[in-house]
Structures are given as structure tokens and as C-alpha cells.
Amino acid sequence: MIAVSEPARARAVVGFAAVLVVTGCAGSGNQSTVLVSAAASLTDAFVEIEAAFEEANPGVDVVLNLGGSSALREQILGGAPADVFASANPSNMAQVREAGEVDGEPRVFIRNRLQIAVPAGNPAGVTGPADLAREELLIGLCAEAVPCGEFGRQALANAGVSAAVDTREPDVRALLTKIGAGELDAGIVYVTDVASSVGEVDGVDIADADNVVAEYPIAVLTGAPNRDGATDFVEFVLSDEGRAILVKHGFESP
Amino acid sequence: MTGLRKRRVSRPPLVLVALAVLGLAVFVVPLLGLLARTPWRDLPALLTGEIVADALRLSMVSSLAATALSAVVGVPLAWVLARVEFPGRSIVRGLVLLPLVIPPVVGGAALLFALGRRGLIGEPLNQATGLVLPFSTWGVVLAVTFVAMPFLVITVEGALRNLDSRYEGAAATLGAKRWTVLRRVTFPMIAPSLVAGLVLTWARALGEFGATITFAGNLPGRTQTLPLAVFVALESDRDTAVALSLLMVAISLAVLVALRGRWWRSL
Structure with a gap:
């Protein structure tokens, strides 16, 4: 091929x-x-x-x-x-x-639950899903074929947000790495991913009503x-x- | 005597032929697998979607831009490597060949560390100009150039080294200035290699995946080239993935076969 x-x-x-x-x-x-x-x-x-x-x-x-x-x-x-x-x-x-x-x-x-990951210190001042619609930010999501992409899509739909996406990464770790490196301003990952990268990324909560529980x-x-x-x-x-x-x-x- | 020689030529050793067929099978079997999976009836519908059109356009733009960029900076680099003696030349040559050997993903990560928003050069660049290379079409061109340009440099450098410098010397003796020698003697003599190098560079650029997705990300219409579209579709919509793969194979094969007879003899 x-x-x-x-x-x-x-x-x-x-x-x-x-x-x-x-x-x-x-x-x-x-x-x-x-x-x-x-x-x-x-x-x-x-x-x-x-x-x-x-x-x-x-x-x-x-x-x-x-x-x-x-x-x-x-x-x-x-x-x-x-x-x-x-x-x-x-x-x-x-x-x-x-x-x-x-x-x-x-x-x-x-x-598992979803959370918005931002680079440590939250330089772009992201406070919730609505900020993912800001055009001036670099926003990453998982590709829709992987679970975090599908769940992220659901959570954004629940919150009524149309995200200004700049990249759809092939898996959640690739997305997390680019957020941790400061190359992306925010992205939707799992709570556990944020917990695994303390010091590199901070978590911004998604309201329970909008959040998706992954089994x-x-x-x-x-x-x-x-x-x-x-x-x-x-x-x-x-x-x-x-x-x-x-x-x-x-x-x-x- | 001639009869004997003829028979020898017409009957190559069986072992060699068998191994050659095996070698060919390595290339052909995957293609057969692709053809066997191709949904022929749905092919037109699959290939006319918006995502396919976007990816095809992006692939063409980025691979041609990378080839042009390679020509502008890669040919001078080849000339310097072939004609200028300087300490550490073999190290420089090694650096140029490095992208051929390292995994493209590593190249993409290195580009991100160097030219990303928080990168070594990317950060001052961003502060001075507001330019952000990752996640942009320019990022794709850069990633693709990184991976593909070595093909041009090694091809042209090899041709320049093999060139009989007496022709250039003769032209100079006859009063031609250095640029005239380059334009009228050197380039015409290496033209076949130059074109072969450009074609190889373009073909490699068209197929680039790892550096692109790592450095430039993946967004339809902006950074999602054909290989990225295939990769994404492979996990969600296999028919589209197969159709896109077939499209890439067809484009590449058509160009390589068409140019083969005319330009590749020097390789």
C-alpha cells in the first residue's frame, strides 16, 4: 500500500x-x-x-x-x-x-470520565467546554474512530458547543503529549490522563450533566x-x- | 560459439529467477490484497466525497511545494557537498541522510521540539511574527520536506561527483563565467539525475505520514493529506480507506512508470 x-x-x-x-x-x-x-x-x-x-x-x-x-x-x-x-x-x-x-x-x-486538559498553568485561561469554541486557541480532540474522540463529541454536543478543532489525534496519549508540550491550548481527554501527567497538564472539569462515562x-x-x-x-x-x-x-x- | 552464448543468455540460473520472483512477490502480494478488498462498484461514490477531495488537494499542494522547496535549497546543498572541501563534510552528509534512516515519527517530534510554539526556534519565531507552524498546511510542507529532500540531495550529489569536471574546466578556459558554466554545462549534464531526484522526492513526499501527523496534526482540509485520511478511515470506514489507498497507488504508479523510461536510466 x-x-x-x-x-x-x-x-x-x-x-x-x-x-x-x-x-x-x-x-x-x-x-x-x-x-x-x-x-x-x-x-x-x-x-x-x-x-x-x-x-x-x-x-x-x-x-x-x-x-x-x-x-x-x-x-x-x-x-x-x-x-x-x-x-x-x-x-x-x-x-x-x-x-x-x-x-x-x-x-x-x-x-472513566472526561476532562479538559490544558498545559500546566492554563495559559489560555480555559474554564469549560465553551472555551473550546474560541477560534484563536489551538484545540485538539481525539480522532472520532477512537473512544475518547467519540465520547468527546458526545460531551461537546451535550454542552451545545461547536469546537474550533485544529487537530484530531490518533489516540488520547498523542493528544495529551501535545497539550503537555504546550503545542495545544486545550483538548478533551480522560480524567485519568490528567491525573497521570500532573505538573505537565492541568484539568478543567466538564459538568456532570454534560460529561460522558466511559465503560x-x-x-x-x-x-x-x-x-x-x-x-x-x-x-x-x-x-x-x-x-x-x-x-x-x-x-x-x- | 555464438549459439552457446545465446543459450546462456536466454536461460538464466533457475535459483536466481526463483529468488527474483520471490522478491517481486514482496511488492505485488500486498497490492493484490488491496485489489481483492476493493469495493469496485462503490468506488466512484467513495472517491468523490469532500474528505477525499480535500485530502487529494492537500497531498498535491504539499508534495509539490516540498519538491519545489527541496529544489531551491537541496540542489545547492548537493553542489556544496560534491564540490566544496570543508572539515566535517562527512558529518554533514550523514546529517542530510539521517531522515532516510530515522522513523518519520521521530523526525516529526524533533520538528515539534524545534519549531513548535514552545520550541527552540518556534517560540522566538512565534513571539516575533505570531507564526505557528504546527497544525498548519505550512507545517505539513515542512514535515514532508524534512523526510523527502534527502532523496534529491543524494541523487544530485552523486551525479555531480560522477561528472567529468574537464567539461566544466574546458568551458571555463573558453571564457565562460561560473554561472554560465553551471547553467550551460553542469545542469544540462546532470539533468536526468536532477529530474529523477525530483520525482523520487515528490513520490516520497506524497506518501509521507509519520512526520506529518506528529508535527502538523490531522485536520481535514488543513493538514489531513491522503496517507492521513487512509489511516483515519482504516479504523472507521474501511471501504473508503481501501479506495483512497488504491487512488494513491494509481497516482504513484502512473507517474513512476511514465517517467521511468525517460529519466531513470541514470539511477
């Missing part, structure tokens, strides 16, 4: 490469690997969960494949043999399930090369210990 490297495609390739490494190594020792495809907004929490799970299960190596939920969905539907899928919205999970790729029922393990489902995949490890990992995420880590990172219990 196109002979260029692209961030999410690159992530897809990394995902595939990880899978190759995984399957290549599986037989060579007693180390087993669980490949977890997780939404970009779960990055910090899942890195910590990975460490806790590996400590509780010696000999198991968790490999995280983080990206926009829609990109992860495409990888799974394209045949990348992941073990676990954790999506930032039910619709991407539903599409994977309709394709017969989900083993059992997906379970909602956590909720995160998790499931073991039908094609999981390591079904036992995948089941253990999902149980761990749903356990008190796993949930405590998620809550620490700003998520809400379902």
Missing part, C-alpha cells in the same frame, strides 16, 4: 512483532507469555498491573500492546493472536465479539495462544488488588 511508517501502523507492527517474539520463545523455556492489547488510556495503570501480576505469577511475562482501541480492534480482526483485549469503550469490544473473537462474555472492569470492557480472546495465562490476567484485573491499582490511577469502580 503505502511505503511509509506510521505511528499506529507501527504499533500494529510492534504488536505483530511482539507476537512473533512471544510465539518464538514460548517453547524454549518454562516462561509463559500473556499478550495484552489494551487501550492507550490504560497505559500507566496497566504497566503497574503488569508488574504486580508478574510478581504474583513468577514465570509469566505480560507483554502490553497499547494503542487506540479501534487500532487494536483492527489488529485483532486482522489476525494478530493477542490473549487479552481491554477496550476503552463497549463498541470496539462488541465488533470484536461479533467477529467471534471473544471467548465468553466481556466484563466491564472500570469506568471499559475486558475479555479473553478466542485465538489466545495462552488461554490460561489470559484468564489469570483478566481475573487479576477484576480482583481487589487489580481494581485498587486502577482506582489509584483515577478510574472509578463499575
Whole structure:
């Protein structure tokens, strides 16, 4: 198709490469690997969960494949043999399930809310969603295909705001990075993203009436090369210990 | 004797042919995959949408602008690298080739740190002129130039180095001034390489993705070129993504094939 490297495609390739490494190594020792495809907004929490799970299960190596939920969905539907899928919205999970790729029922393990992120100190003086309509500001949103883009669109519609968008970033972390660098004046991300970048970004609340609650489902995949490890990992995420880590990172219990 | 030689030529070693076919398959198989997925009946409708028109226009404008910009600053750079001896020339040459090797996303991030609103040069530039390069069409041109210009520089530099300098010397001996030598002797002699370099630069610019989305962002009508539109559509509307991909393949292939016979012999 196109002979260029692209961030999410690159992530897809990394995902595939990880899978190759995984399957290549599986037989060579007693180390087993669980490949977890997780939404970009779960990055910090899942890195910590990975460490806790590996400590509780010696000999198991968790490999995280983080990206926009829609990109992860495409990888799974394209045949990348992941073990676990954790999506930032039910619709991407539903599409994977309709394709017969989900083993059992997906379970909602956590909720998240939206917040407006601004560079630390809020140089543009953003006070609420209405400011996202200011033409003179550089406003970023997530692409509509990823959950934060879809939720952001809903929240803006709820608030009756037509945003003066300057860029639609491929995933929430890319958006957050550009806000943290001061290259964008404001953007809609998750509460947890703001919590993860204290000192770089500040959060501006969206009224509860306008805000959108995101439900995160998790499931073991039908094609999981390591079904036992995948089941253990999902149980761990749903356990008190796993949930405590998620809550620490700003998520809400379902 | 001649019969023997003829038979040798007409029957290349099987192993080589088999490997060559495998090599070709690397390029052709993905294309077949694309063609197999193409929704032929809906193609006209898919390719006439506003987003497609915007992305096509932006891709053409930015790739041609990047090619022009590369010609203006890249050809002199190639000349200096080929003809002027100075300390650290190999380091400079390495710097010029760097964009060919590093991931375009890294290039885009580096551009953001340098020329973004809070960047090393971007901040004073913004304070002095109010200019903001990221998230603008100029940002796209810059990102695309960063990635594509090395193709022009290496092609032209190679041609200049291979040029027999006695022609230029002879012209100078006959009284031609330096600019006249450049215009009447040097450039005509490297013309095929120059055009080949420009075509390669344009083709690379047309396909650029990583640096563009990192530095210039993604907004239909302003910064969303064809590759970005394909990327976004791939996750929401696969038919449109395939149609756009096919459009890019068709444009690139048409230009490369059309120019191949005429200009590429020097490569």
C-alpha cells in the first residue's frame, strides 16, 4: 500500500512483532507469555498491573500492546493472536465479539470520565467546554474512530458547543503529549490522563450533566495462544488488588 | 560459439529467477490484497466525497511545494557537498541522510521540539511574527520536506561527483563565467539525475505520514493529506480507506512508470 511508517501502523507492527517474539520463545523455556492489547488510556495503570501480576505469577511475562482501541480492534480482526483485549469503550469490544473473537462474555472492569486538559498553568485561561469554541486557541480532540474522540463529541454536543478543532489525534496519549508540550491550548481527554501527567497538564472539569462515562470492557480472546495465562490476567484485573491499582490511577469502580 | 552464448543468455540460473520472483512477490502480494478488498462498484461514490477531495488537494499542494522547496535549497546543498572541501563534510552528509534512516515519527517530534510554539526556534519565531507552524498546511510542507529532500540531495550529489569536471574546466578556459558554466554545462549534464531526484522526492513526499501527523496534526482540509485520511478511515470506514489507498497507488504508479523510461536510466 503505502511505503511509509506510521505511528499506529507501527504499533500494529510492534504488536505483530511482539507476537512473533512471544510465539518464538514460548517453547524454549518454562516462561509463559500473556499478550495484552489494551487501550492507550490504560497505559500507566496497566504497566503497574503488569508488574504486580508478574510478581504474583513468577514465570509469566505480560507483554502490553497499547494503542487506540479501534487500532487494536483492527489488529485483532486482522489476525494478530493477542490473549487479552481491554477496550476503552463497549463498541470496539462488541465488533470484536461479533467477529467471534471473544471467548465468553466481556466484563466491564472500570469506568472513566472526561476532562479538559490544558498545559500546566492554563495559559489560555480555559474554564469549560465553551472555551473550546474560541477560534484563536489551538484545540485538539481525539480522532472520532477512537473512544475518547467519540465520547468527546458526545460531551461537546451535550454542552451545545461547536469546537474550533485544529487537530484530531490518533489516540488520547498523542493528544495529551501535545497539550503537555504546550503545542495545544486545550483538548478533551480522560480524567485519568490528567491525573497521570500532573505538573505537565492541568484539568478543567466538564459538568456532570454534560460529561460522558466511559465503560471499559475486558475479555479473553478466542485465538489466545495462552488461554490460561489470559484468564489469570483478566481475573487479576477484576480482583481487589487489580481494581485498587486502577482506582489509584483515577478510574472509578463499575 | 555464438549459439552457446545465446543459450546462456536466454536461460538464466533457475535459483536466481526463483529468488527474483520471490522478491517481486514482496511488492505485488500486498497490492493484490488491496485489489481483492476493493469495493469496485462503490468506488466512484467513495472517491468523490469532500474528505477525499480535500485530502487529494492537500497531498498535491504539499508534495509539490516540498519538491519545489527541496529544489531551491537541496540542489545547492548537493553542489556544496560534491564540490566544496570543508572539515566535517562527512558529518554533514550523514546529517542530510539521517531522515532516510530515522522513523518519520521521530523526525516529526524533533520538528515539534524545534519549531513548535514552545520550541527552540518556534517560540522566538512565534513571539516575533505570531507564526505557528504546527497544525498548519505550512507545517505539513515542512514535515514532508524534512523526510523527502534527502532523496534529491543524494541523487544530485552523486551525479555531480560522477561528472567529468574537464567539461566544466574546458568551458571555463573558453571564457565562460561560473554561472554560465553551471547553467550551460553542469545542469544540462546532470539533468536526468536532477529530474529523477525530483520525482523520487515528490513520490516520497506524497506518501509521507509519520512526520506529518506528529508535527502538523490531522485536520481535514488543513493538514489531513491522503496517507492521513487512509489511516483515519482504516479504523472507521474501511471501504473508503481501501479506495483512497488504491487512488494513491494509481497516482504513484502512473507517474513512476511514465517517467521511468525517460529519466531513470541514470539511477
